[in-house]
Amino acid sequence: MWCVAELNDEYIAKMEDVLETYERPYDPTEPVVCLDEKPVTLHADVRPASPAQPGREARRDNEYERRGTANVFCAVEPKAGRHFTFATPDRSGFEFARAACDLAMQYPEARTIHLVMDNLNIHRRKSLTDVFGVEIGGEIWGRFTVHFTPTHGSWLNQAEIEIGMFSRQCLGTRRIPDLQTLRVESRAWNRRMNRDRIKINWKFDRRAARRKFGYKRKSFTRS
Numbered sequence: 001m002w003c004v005a006e007l008n009d010e011y012i013a014k015m016e017d018v019l020e021t022y023e024r025p026y027d028p029t030e031p032v033v034c035l036d037e038k039p040v041t042l043h044a045d046v047r048p049a050s051p052a053q054p055g056r057e058a059r060r061d062n063e064y065e066r067r068g069t070a071n072v073f074c075a076v077e078p079k080a081g082r083h084f085t086f087a088t089p090d091r092s093g094f095e096f097a098r099a100a101c102d103l104a105m106q107y108p109e110a111r112t113i114h115l116v117m118d119n120l121n122i123h124r125r126k127s128l129t130d131v132f133g134v135e136i137g138g139e140i141w142g143r144f145t146v147h148f149t150p151t152h153g154s155w156l157n158q159a160e161i162e163i164g165m166f167s168r169q170c171l172g173t174r175r176i177p178d179l180q181t182l183r184v185e186s187r188a189w190n191r192r193m194n195r196d197r198i199k200i201n202w203k204f205d206r207r208a209a210r211r212k213f214g215y216k217r218k219s220f221t222r223s
Helices: 009-023 093-105 125-132 134-141 159-171 179-196 206-213
Strands: 032-045 064-077 082-088 113-117 144-148
Touching: 009 113, 009 144, 009 206, 032 093, 032 159, 032 179, 064 093, 064 159, 064 179, 082 093, 082 179, 093 113, 093 125, 093 134, 125 134, 159 179
Parallel strands: 032 113, 113 144
Antiparallel strands: 032 064, 064 082
8 A cells, every 4th residue: 555645746747658558459579577676684594494295284493593684676667578687786786787687688779768766865877987987887778768756656666576576576575695596596586487478467558647636737737
C-alpha cells in the first residue's frame, strides 16, 4: 500500500511521463526497462539444518548469525519478460555504474533504452563518469533515456513488482550466508524467469491516473 504525496504539477508531469512510456507499443529497438534496488540481510545457520526425510519435515534451528548486508539491483523489461539481477556488496554509485553498464550491454542493437528509476542520488550520469571516465561513462549513460518517477512516487516503478517476485521466489525465508551464495541464487532465479518469459501486466495508465486523482489532461489542473 502506497501513500501519494502532494499532487502538484511536478508530480503529475513525472507520473504522466512514466505512464506514457509504459503505454508505448512494444519496440525491441527502444526497450522499456525498470530498475530498483533490494537490500538483503545475510544470515548463516549456527547449527546444521536437518534435511527432510520420509515422515519428517526439514528442521532448522531458530538461532542464526548475522553476516552483514548486501544489495541486489533488480531490473525488468516488463513487456518482453526479460529479467536482470545484479547482486553487489552495497548500493554505491560504483556498483550502480557497473550494473548500468551490464544492462546497456544487453541491448547492443537498441536505439535507446528507456530506463525508469526513482530519484536515488546514485541514479545519475556522475556515477558512471566517476567509474568509467567522462568519455566512456557519458557514452554509456547516453544509451539511456531516463524517466524518473516523482518524489515519493516509486510505486510507479514496475521494478517494485520485480523486487516483490524476487523476494518471494528467490529469497523466501531461507538464510543466505554470503554474497557469493546470493549471486548464485539470484542468477538461478534470473535464468528461470527469462526461460519462462514472465511478463508484468501493468494496467494503470494515464486515463486511470486522471480519473483517480481528478486532474485534467495537459493542463495538470485539479478538477
